[in-house]
Amino acid sequence: MTTGIPSQSIKQKKGTDYSLSPFSLIQKDPKTSARLGRVQTAHGAFETPVFMPVGTQGTVKTLAPRELEEMGSEVILANAYHLYIRPGIDIINASGGLHRFMAWPKAILTDSGGYQIFSLARLREITDEGARFNSHFDGREIFLTPEEVIRAQEILGSDIAMILDECPPHDASRAQVGEAVRRTIHWAKRAKRVHSVPGTARSLLFGIVQGGKFLDLRKSSLDQTVDIGFDGYALGGVSVGEPKPEMEEVVRKITPLMPSDRPRYLMGVGTPVDLFWAIEAGIDLFDCVNPTRYGRNGTAFTRTGKVTVRNAQYAKDQSQLDQTCPCYTCSNFSRSYLRHLFNCEEMLGHRLVTYHNVYFFISLTREIRNAIAEGRFSELKKEFLSNYNEENR
RNA sequence: GGGGGCGUAGCUCAAUUUGGUUAGAGCAUCAGAUUGUCGAUCUGAGGGUUGCGGGUUCAAGUCCCGUCGCUCCCG
Numbered sequence: 001m002t003t004g005i006p007s008q009s010i011k012q013k014k015g016t017d018y019s020l021s022p023f024s025l026i027q028k029d030p031k032t033s034a035r036l037g038r039v040q041t042a043h044g045a046f047e048t049p050v051f052m053p054v055g056t057q058g059t060v061k062t063l064a065p066r067e068l069e070e071m072g073s074e075v076i077l078a079n080a081y082h083l084y085i086r087p088g089i090d091i092i093n094a095s096g097g098l099h100r101f102m103a104w105p106k107a108i109l110t111d112s113g114g115y116q117i118f119s120l121a122r123l124r125e126i127t128d129e130g131a132r133f134n135s136h137f138d139g140r141e142i143f144l145t146p147e148e149v150i151r152a153q154e155i156l157g158s159d160i161a162m163i164l165d166e167c168p169p170h171d172a173s174r175a176q177v178g179e180a181v182r183r184t185i186h187w188a189k190r191a192k193r194v195h196s197v198p199g200t201a202r203s204l205l206f207g208i209v210q211g212g213k214f215l216d217l218r219k220s221s222l223d224q225t226v227d228i229g230f231d232g233y234a235l236g237g238v239s240v241g242e243p244k245p246e247m248e249e250v251v252r253k254i255t256p257l258m259p260s261d262r263p264r265y266l267m268g269v270g271t272p273v274d275l276f277w278a279i280e281a282g283i284d285l286f287d288c289v290n291p292t293r294y295g296r297n298g299t300a301f302t303r304t305g306k307v308t309v310r311n312a313q314y315a316k317d318q319s320q321l322d323q324t325c326p327c328y329t330c331s332n333f334s335r336s337y338l339r340h341l342f343n344c345e346e347m348l349g350h351r352l353v354t355y356h357n358v359y360f361f362i363s364l365t366r367e368i369r370n371a372i373a374e375g376r377f378s379e380l381k382k383e384f385l386s387n388y389n390e391e392n393r
Numbered sequence: 394g395g396g397g398g399c400g401u402a403g404c405u406c407a408a409u410u411u412g413g414u415u416a417g418a419g420c421a422u423c424a425g426a427u428u429g430u431c432g433a434u435c436u437g438a439g440g441g442u443u444g445c446g447g448g449u450u451c452a453a454g455u456c457c458c459g460u461c462g463c464u465c466c467c468g
Contacts, residue, residue: 054430056429056430057430061432062432077429079430082430109429111429112429113429114429118429119429119430120430162429167429208429234429236429237429238429239428241428265429266429267429268428269429274428287428287429288429288430289427289428289430289431290427292430292431293427293428293431294427296430296431296432297427297431297433299427308424308425310423311423311424312422312423312424345432
């Protein structure tokens with residue numbers, strides 16, 4: 001699927017040859033730090049800013065890969081930790097890698113599992129050597145090292161691998177966050193070393209910046225991560241329950257310090273409104289469970305804000321979810337019918353609203369890329385926010 | 394015709410034995426939360442003339458009388 005970006009805008013390079021780099025900067029917005037770029041992977045290129053639907057267990061919940069392709073999705077996220085637990089890396093290896101296993105031909109970014117250690121595993125011990133904890137699935141003890149996590153992602157056939165990081169909770173003390181930064185750097189060096197072994201790695205490798213809300217720790221983490229040298233850089237440890245302004249401040253202040261010739265990835269974000277301010281700050285990649293999770297819980301993202309289709313006010317509403325949306329769900333089904341499906345707990349409801357939500361995020365980011373290409377990002381942002389109910393972000 | 398049981402929120406039922414705060418719960422309904430996943434979970438709200446009428450009592454869902462409805466057994 002093409003992005004609709006005018007071809008002339010893609011050729012606006014000024015003498016710099018990006019052809020050997022996995023990331024090319026196509027165009028910068030004149031008024032903000034928003035930028036249009038292109039990431040080359042072993043499974044095709046995609047343009048940035050891009051939103052990656054989350055397919056933790058090798059499936060973007062409720063959607064078939066064909067449906068993701070038809071809505072223009074060109075890169076998705078999967079989770080090495082979850083796949084490591086179940087079905088096991090060896091089983092996916094025997095199936096010819098994750099792409100073939102799940103029948104997704106385009107790019108896959110795999111998260112390492114650092115977030116899962118923080119969010120759902122019963123942690124037993126975290127040391128410089130690695131993380132020892134009990135599987136959330138069957139309780140057995142697991143010991144993850146930065147090296148093993150990279151090898152697992154290579155076997156999966158990941159296009160973009162993430163280093164193992166330590167993601168502290170948002171209310172962690174400065175000392176705890178500082179320790180997480182130190183350990184994440186240590187792990188990053190080891191991950192890089194394994195990944196650099198000639199002939200083994202086909203993936204890009206991204207480093208992860210930690211530091212919580214402490215800007216000096218963030219800067220230190222960034223500097224040290226850049227010194228190690230990665231194909232891209234991620235801001236981690238955000239959207240972990242901290243107040244919104246806190247997250248926004250970190251992203252706005254740290255993103256401009258990230259290398260401009262590498263993709264910048266804001267992990268776990270966000271809402272439609274988040275996309276605008278983060279892209280404005282210079283972020284290129286996003287992933288978030290919002291479109292799929294909210295879709296399964298009966299809430300749709302629309303141009304005017306969130307629509308909770310379960311609400312009784314839609315019982316007889318014959319209109320489509322989003323008046324401006326041409327997606328399959330919007331062009332065929334009424335809010336009344338979708339509400340009925342959720343009331344009956346019919347799985348088609350989960351599918352249809354998820355489809356719309358992912359379509360919404362994918363097409364919104366495509367629209368943003370077009371706007372950057374045409375030099376009117378700020379205009380689009382203004383227009384979008386004027387229609388979007390801020391109470392409903 | 395005689396005898397027994399039952400009647401409490403939309404539904405299924407607690408509280409009746411021994412009368413004693415503002416009649417509770419689950420489900421359903423309604424609404425909210427959800428940011429490197431959650432078919433999950435959590436939070437909050439609305440909803441009652443305790444079938445109806447009368448009586449006893451300081452006090453009745455609870456005891457008494459009548460009545461209506463449902464149900465079971467006997468004839």
